[in-house]
Amino acid sequence: MKKAFDFMKLRYAAMVFSGLLLLASIGSLAVQGLNFGLDFTGGTLLEVQYDKVQPVDQISTALQAAGYKDVTVQTFGSETDILVRMSESFRDNLGNEVLAVLQGAATADNKLTLLRSEFVGANVGEELRDQGGLALLLALAVVMIYVAARFQLKFSVGAVMALFHDVLITLGLFSIFQWEFDLTVLAALLAVIGYSLNDTIVVADRIRENFRTMRRSDPIEIMNDALNQTLDRTLMTSFTTVLVLLALLFVGGELIHNFAMALTVGIVIGTYSSIYVAASLLLLMKLTREDLMPPEVEEEIDDRP
Known part of the structure; x- marks a missing residue:
């Protein structure tokens, strides 16, 4: 039986939810900051x-x-x-x-x-922190260029905003609960960017195909259909990955505890953003079928005698 969940019906509630999480994250980062481990503080x-x-x-x-x-x-x-x-x-x-x-x-x-x-030393810790921040920003920039080249600029903006959403909320939770932030957590954040991007690209690819084939449907119907078509894959991939991470979190030992925690939080948030954040942003940017149609190639007319 074909699934027909109306995801976009809840897009405004999802925007409010994401907005509250982002505000809480930014507020905690501004007031409490991160609980940096010895890798950063010395x-x-x-x-x-x-x-x-x-x-x-x-x-x-x-x-x-x-x-x-x-x-x-x-x-x-x-x-x-x-x-x-x-x-x-x-x-x-x-x-x-x-x-x-x-x-x-x-x-x-x-x-x-x-x-x-x-x-x-503290100087080494500061250098690691600065380089880690630059690595995150560089990863987001590369993602934006890649998605723009593969799909379209609106997809690129949506994908990067979804990734920024995932990273910022993960950082915010580490700040709110004062979990220790060390180099393993930084590595986990970079892994979250890659994982969330993969989910977002799968959904974006389906949205593009549906815009080209479902010519009589409106954008909301097209988005819903694309999300329903990729839902099984998204949930199954996330579920199996989180199962492994939970095993690492509870029996993997203290050495990788923070790494597993950051990945678990990031993947859960990333799965949510793949369904709601990126697609909702595409609707806000008024993605149309004309944005995704391949350019027509004009045939050269041979006017030689």
Whole structure:
């Protein structure tokens, strides 16, 4: 049975919903900002190895009780390899101090070894943050050029605005809930751009074909038909991807937790924007059949005698 969901009937409600999410995101980013991790703010990273498994929460509690600030503890590789991040300024004996604190919190037969001790400077963090922002903007610019060349300028504007919508709301949620923003999250945002673009192009391709074939239908009917034709593919792709990401989110460990969180949020928002944001913007820009018809090629008349 052919599906006939009237997506465009709810386009104004979707615009209000998106507008509220964008306002909340921009407001939180302006007031609270992002909770940048040590990759951006600078700090100390230490890797220690236990002989036996030591609970991560006990390690974190011991370090915080010793006066260390902004401590993040996570397993690294195996359950006995522990990665410690803190905002403490680096000094020569810091590794030995942390080792003594952790040894005091562990049992006598659970020895541990300091494998490495590194410092990430604030200047390096600022450079990473600036380059990451430029990478996002460059990705959006390349997308706009590609979609304009493949489809039409109105499709390009709609696709880029949908991607901007997805990235900004994902950043806003990280700001609202103060989830840690590190380099893995930045990588996830770039992946979200690619994933959301793929969905948007599938829908745009169907819209273009429908405009050329459904000559007696109005734009709203054409949009609805295109969205219904691609709905199964969009939902199934998103559903299977989110299932994998949820597995990474809950059992993948702290090292990729933020990455999985950013991708999960981005794909859910991206699926919504592929259905509503891009198509609604095309209607606002008054896309017509003439915009999508291939240019007629004039035949040259041979007037030689």
